[in-house]
Amino acid sequence: MDKKIVLFYAIFAAVMIGGSLAISLWIFPKIVGNARYMGFGLAGMIEPVPGQIPSKQMLTLICAQMVGTFGILWLVGRQVVKRIHRDRPVSIEGYLFKISRLTGKNEFDIFCKAAEDWPVSPDQIKQDFSLYMAEQFIPYYVNHFVRKNQEHIDKLHMPIFQFHQH
Numbered sequence: 001m002d003k004k005i006v007l008f009y010a011i012f013a014a015v016m017i018g019g020s021l022a023i024s025l026w027i028f029p030k031i032v033g034n035a036r037y038m039g040f041g042l043a044g045m046i047e048p049v050p051g052q053i054p055s056k057q058m059l060t061l062i063c064a065q066m067v068g069t070f071g072i073l074w075l076v077g078r079q080v081v082k083r084i085h086r087d088r089p090v091s092i093e094g095y096l097f098k099i100s101r102l103t104g105k106n107e108f109d110i111f112c113k114a115a116e117d118w119p120v121s122p123d124q125i126k127q128d129f130s131l132y133m134a135e136q137f138i139p140y141y142v143n144h145f146v147r148k149n150q151e152h153i154d155k156l157h158m159p160i161f162q163f164h165q166h
Contacts, residue, residue: 020069114145
Protein backbone atom coordinates (compact mmCIF):
# COMPACT_ATOMS: atom_id res chain seq x y z
CA MET A 1 0.00 0.00 0.00
CA ASP A 2 0.99 3.60 -0.51
CA LYS A 3 2.62 5.37 2.48
CA LYS A 4 -0.02 8.12 2.43
CA ILE A 5 -2.81 5.56 2.69
CA VAL A 6 -1.09 3.77 5.58
CA LEU A 7 -0.60 7.10 7.38
CA PHE A 8 -4.24 8.08 6.81
CA TYR A 9 -5.45 4.71 8.03
CA ALA A 10 -3.23 4.87 11.15
CA ILE A 11 -4.45 8.38 12.04
CA PHE A 12 -8.06 7.40 11.41
CA ALA A 13 -7.63 4.32 13.63
CA ALA A 14 -6.06 6.40 16.42
CA VAL A 15 -8.89 8.95 16.28
CA MET A 16 -11.57 6.25 16.30
CA ILE A 17 -10.00 4.30 19.16
CA GLY A 18 -9.28 7.49 21.12
CA GLY A 19 -12.84 8.67 20.60
CA SER A 20 -14.14 5.30 21.67
CA LEU A 21 -12.12 5.40 24.88
CA ALA A 22 -13.19 8.99 25.58
CA ILE A 23 -16.84 8.05 25.17
CA SER A 24 -16.33 4.99 27.35
CA LEU A 25 -14.60 6.94 30.11
CA TRP A 26 -16.64 10.16 30.24
CA ILE A 27 -20.07 9.62 28.72
CA PHE A 28 -21.02 5.99 29.45
CA PRO A 29 -20.46 6.28 33.21
CA LYS A 30 -22.97 9.14 33.30
CA ILE A 31 -25.47 7.14 31.25
CA VAL A 32 -25.18 4.13 33.52
CA GLY A 33 -25.29 6.30 36.63
CA ASN A 34 -21.95 5.09 37.94
CA ALA A 35 -19.89 8.23 37.27
CA ARG A 36 -17.67 7.60 40.26
CA TYR A 37 -16.23 4.31 39.07
CA MET A 38 -13.70 5.14 36.42
CA GLY A 39 -12.47 7.89 34.17
CA PHE A 40 -11.26 11.40 34.40
CA GLY A 41 -13.47 14.16 35.69
CA LEU A 42 -13.00 17.88 35.20
CA ALA A 43 -11.03 18.00 38.46
CA GLY A 44 -8.76 15.09 37.56
CA MET A 45 -8.73 11.34 38.16
CA ILE A 46 -11.84 9.92 39.81
CA GLU A 47 -10.87 7.22 42.29
CA PRO A 48 -13.02 4.10 42.44
CA VAL A 49 -14.96 3.38 45.56
CA PRO A 50 -13.16 0.56 47.45
CA GLY A 51 -14.67 -2.86 46.79
CA GLN A 52 -16.84 -1.62 43.95
CA ILE A 53 -16.54 -3.37 40.56
CA PRO A 54 -17.82 -2.12 37.22
CA SER A 55 -21.36 -3.07 36.43
CA LYS A 56 -22.15 -5.57 33.70
CA GLN A 57 -24.03 -2.86 31.86
CA MET A 58 -20.93 -0.64 31.82
CA LEU A 59 -18.72 -3.44 30.48
CA THR A 60 -21.32 -4.28 27.84
CA LEU A 61 -21.42 -0.66 26.65
CA ILE A 62 -17.62 -0.44 26.50
CA CYS A 63 -17.35 -3.74 24.58
CA ALA A 64 -20.07 -2.66 22.16
CA GLN A 65 -18.28 0.63 21.59
CA MET A 66 -14.96 -1.10 20.89
CA VAL A 67 -16.56 -3.65 18.53
CA GLY A 68 -18.31 -0.82 16.70
CA THR A 69 -15.05 1.11 16.42
CA PHE A 70 -13.15 -1.83 14.95
CA GLY A 71 -16.07 -2.56 12.61
CA ILE A 72 -16.00 1.01 11.30
CA LEU A 73 -12.21 0.82 10.89
CA TRP A 74 -12.55 -2.40 8.91
CA LEU A 75 -15.25 -0.97 6.63
CA VAL A 76 -13.34 2.26 6.00
CA GLY A 77 -10.18 0.26 5.30
CA ARG A 78 -11.99 -1.89 2.74
CA GLN A 79 -13.37 1.17 0.98
CA VAL A 80 -9.94 2.83 0.90
CA VAL A 81 -8.33 -0.29 -0.55
CA LYS A 82 -11.10 -0.65 -3.16
CA ARG A 83 -10.71 2.96 -4.21
CA ILE A 84 -6.92 2.60 -4.50
CA HIS A 85 -7.16 -0.55 -6.59
CA ARG A 86 -9.89 0.89 -8.80
CA ASP A 87 -7.92 4.05 -9.60
CA ARG A 88 -4.63 2.36 -10.39
CA PRO A 89 -4.24 0.79 -13.79
CA VAL A 90 -3.29 -2.87 -13.61
CA SER A 91 0.08 -3.67 -15.15
CA ILE A 92 0.76 -6.54 -17.51
CA GLU A 93 2.57 -8.27 -14.63
CA GLY A 94 -0.58 -7.86 -12.54
CA TYR A 95 -2.66 -9.45 -15.27
CA LEU A 96 -0.19 -12.33 -15.54
CA PHE A 97 -0.49 -12.87 -11.79
CA LYS A 98 -4.30 -12.75 -11.95
CA ILE A 99 -4.41 -15.21 -14.88
CA SER A 100 -2.05 -17.48 -12.98
CA ARG A 101 -4.19 -17.40 -9.83
CA LEU A 102 -7.46 -17.92 -11.69
CA THR A 103 -6.29 -20.77 -13.92
CA GLY A 104 -3.93 -22.49 -11.50
CA LYS A 105 -1.17 -22.38 -14.13
CA ASN A 106 2.23 -20.79 -13.67
CA GLU A 107 3.52 -17.82 -15.68
CA PHE A 108 5.62 -20.05 -17.93
CA ASP A 109 2.47 -21.93 -18.98
CA ILE A 110 0.85 -18.57 -19.77
CA PHE A 111 3.87 -17.65 -21.94
CA CYS A 112 3.46 -20.96 -23.81
CA LYS A 113 -0.28 -20.35 -24.29
CA ALA A 114 0.36 -16.81 -25.53
CA ALA A 115 2.93 -18.06 -28.06
CA GLU A 116 0.48 -20.50 -29.69
CA ASP A 117 -0.77 -17.83 -32.12
CA TRP A 118 2.73 -16.59 -32.99
CA PRO A 119 5.70 -18.19 -34.73
CA VAL A 120 7.78 -18.48 -31.54
CA SER A 121 10.02 -21.47 -30.84
CA PRO A 122 10.08 -23.24 -27.45
CA ASP A 123 13.68 -22.08 -26.97
CA GLN A 124 12.63 -18.48 -27.57
CA ILE A 125 9.83 -18.86 -25.01
CA LYS A 126 12.35 -20.10 -22.44
CA GLN A 127 14.69 -17.19 -23.17
CA ASP A 128 11.84 -14.68 -22.98
CA PHE A 129 10.62 -16.16 -19.73
CA SER A 130 14.12 -15.99 -18.24
CA LEU A 131 14.34 -12.36 -19.29
CA TYR A 132 10.90 -11.73 -17.76
CA MET A 133 11.98 -13.27 -14.46
CA ALA A 134 15.23 -11.30 -14.40
CA GLU A 135 14.13 -7.90 -15.72
CA GLN A 136 10.31 -7.97 -15.92
CA PHE A 137 10.52 -7.66 -19.70
CA ILE A 138 7.25 -8.67 -21.38
CA PRO A 139 7.57 -10.10 -24.91
CA TYR A 140 5.23 -8.89 -27.65
CA TYR A 141 3.19 -12.11 -27.84
CA VAL A 142 2.46 -12.14 -24.09
CA ASN A 143 1.57 -8.46 -24.19
CA HIS A 144 -0.83 -9.14 -27.10
CA PHE A 145 -2.36 -12.13 -25.29
CA VAL A 146 -3.03 -10.12 -22.13
CA ARG A 147 -4.44 -7.10 -23.98
CA LYS A 148 -6.66 -9.33 -26.11
CA ASN A 149 -8.14 -10.97 -22.97
CA GLN A 150 -8.00 -7.92 -20.70
CA GLU A 151 -11.72 -7.18 -20.71
CA HIS A 152 -12.59 -10.78 -19.88
CA ILE A 153 -9.95 -10.93 -17.11
CA ASP A 154 -11.27 -7.72 -15.52
CA LYS A 155 -14.74 -9.25 -15.16
CA LEU A 156 -13.45 -12.26 -13.21
CA HIS A 157 -13.29 -12.09 -9.42
CA MET A 158 -10.06 -13.23 -7.82
CA PRO A 159 -10.61 -14.67 -4.33
CA ILE A 160 -8.34 -13.50 -1.52
CA PHE A 161 -7.64 -17.07 -0.43
CA GLN A 162 -7.39 -19.92 -2.86
CA PHE A 163 -7.59 -23.51 -1.71
CA HIS A 164 -6.20 -26.32 -3.84
CA GLN A 165 -7.56 -29.82 -3.63
CA HIS A 166 -4.97 -32.52 -4.24
